[in-house]
Amino acid sequence: MGLETKPKVDAADAAMERYSNGDDAAFAELYDAIAPRLLGFLRRVSRDAIVAEDLMQQTFLQMHRARGSFISGARVKPWAFAIAKRLLIDDARRRQVELRLFSHLRGKGFAMTCQPAMPDAADQLHARRLEHCVQQRLDALPDNQRIAFRLVKEEGLSLKKTAELLGTSVTAVKLRTHRAYTAVRSVFRERPL
Amino acid sequence: MITNLKTRVLSTAAAEPSPTRAAIKSRNKLLSLLAGTAGMVAFVIFALFMSDSRLVRLGGEVTPHHHLQRSVWLVVTTAGGALGVAATALWLALWRGRSMLGRSRSLLLYGTALTPICLFAWKVLCSMVFGYPMIEWPERPGLRCLSLSLLIAIGPLLTFLAVRRTAPVRPALNGASMGVAAGACAWGAVDLWCPVAALPHLLLGHALPLCILAAIGALLGEAVLKVRHR
Numbered sequence: 001m002g003l004e005t006k007p008k009v010d011a012a013d014a015a016m017e018r019y020s021n022g023d024d025a026a027f028a029e030l031y032d033a034i035a036p037r038l039l040g041f042l043r044r045v046s047r048d049a050i051v052a053e054d055l056m057q058q059t060f061l062q063m064h065r066a067r068g069s070f071i072s073g074a075r076v077k078p079w080a081f082a083i084a085k086r087l088l089i090d091d092a093r094r095r096q097v098e099l100r101l102f103s104h105l106r107g108k109g110f111a112m113t114c115q116p117a118m119p120d121a122a123d124q125l126h127a128r129r130l131e132h133c134v135q136q137r138l139d140a141l142p143d144n145q146r147i148a149f150r151l152v153k154e155e156g157l158s159l160k161k162t163a164e165l166l167g168t169s170v171t172a173v174k175l176r177t178h179r180a181y182t183a184v185r186s187v188f189r190e191r192p193l
Numbered sequence: 194m195i196t197n198l199k200t201r202v203l204s205t206a207a208a209e210p211s212p213t214r215a216a217i218k219s220r221n222k223l224l225s226l227l228a229g230t231a232g233m234v235a236f237v238i239f240a241l242f243m244s245d246s247r248l249v250r251l252g253g254e255v256t257p258h259h260h261l262q263r264s265v266w267l268v269v270t271t272a273g274g275a276l277g278v279a280a281t282a283l284w285l286a287l288w289r290g291r292s293m294l295g296r297s298r299s300l301l302l303y304g305t306a307l308t309p310i311c312l313f314a315w316k317v318l319c320s321m322v323f324g325y326p327m328i329e330w331p332e333r334p335g336l337r338c339l340s341l342s343l344l345i346a347i348g349p350l351l352t353f354l355a356v357r358r359t360a361p362v363r364p365a366l367n368g369a370s371m372g373v374a375a376g377a378c379a380w381g382a383v384d385l386w387c388p389v390a391a392l393p394h395l396l397l398g399h400a401l402p403l404c405i406l407a408a409i410g411a412l413l414g415e416a417v418l419k420v421r422h423r
Contacts, residue, residue: 020213020214021213021214021215022213022214022215024207027203027206028199028203031199031202031203032199035198035199035202039198053198055422056198056202057198057201057202057205058422060202060206061202061205061206061209062359062361062420064206064209064211065209065211065359066211066358066359067211067212067213067214068211068212068213068214068215068216068217068218069214069217069357069358069359070214070293071289071290071291071292071293072214073291074289074291074292074293075292075293076293078292078293078294079293079294079361082293082294082361082362083361083420085361086361086362086419086420087420087421087422090420090421090422091422094422164292164294165294165362166362167294167297167298167362167363168298169299
């Protein structure tokens, strides 16, 4: 009885492979394998649950439309994240255009204010304020730094995979992540725990 | 909420038919055949219609250098090298290996930039080695070659874009690379027809179309291949 070593096949890759060959039931499996992480990423980057869900639906639709051109043996997750990232950028641009168009409406009723939730203890309040400050600092960063930071630090993707996803070099990802990290760290220096 | 979302995603996908791999394969074969035929038909019609003998019959001017005959070896060597470069450009532009994200930015950039340079250098080198006169033909500045190259290459370029369908990363660069690959194929065909080896002619009639096609490819790539919220 010998030990059989089979190459480890990702569940998502296997499901996509079957789906591209015409097995429609595999789409649900593909969804289960990718959706939680993808939705988490979209929620964190967009900071809006409704937008995140809409973008995820769009991402899966794009994958569905392009299933026939899926390369056999390719990895599906970097592709899904790349589509999601592109849709996020597209969506953000659209929103900017809409905001510019409707800027005259921005007044009392249209102002978006971010109010912290009601604290029930002083440390919770402090934590929320810190979180708010970190968020603000991240928002102020250029898109490329913020997305690299989210993918590496929050999604836990490797530098290589992030570089592949963002279409840049590993060195550039390191640099972007480090800059974002420095910016976030400065919040803790200004407001010590 | 997650379950609702899943139901929504699955039902939206089910409502929209999408071709499977087998369907895409046969569609791509048909598209490739069409592109190849369109390129060849464009070449044959243009080359026949615009040949010197045809122009003479139509009352056009005969080039004073028409007595210059290229040796078969020069034609074979030049076209062979050009086809080799074109094959490499096609491989770079169309083959994605085992990644859905395609080639890296640097590879696409180098491929796009180096293809015209290699083709140009090969043509000049062959002319020098075979002792073919690289003299000016004032009546052939290169406009015919420019139009022929664009005419041959536009069909394949559109086919490449249709075959790729989508590029979530670097759509413009992918499009430019496809444009240059289509242009490189056209260069090989035009090279069989055009005997002029003067440098200004080569730059205007043979190299410029590749730059134009790269620009068209980049624009179309951004418009067609880019992933958009629909």
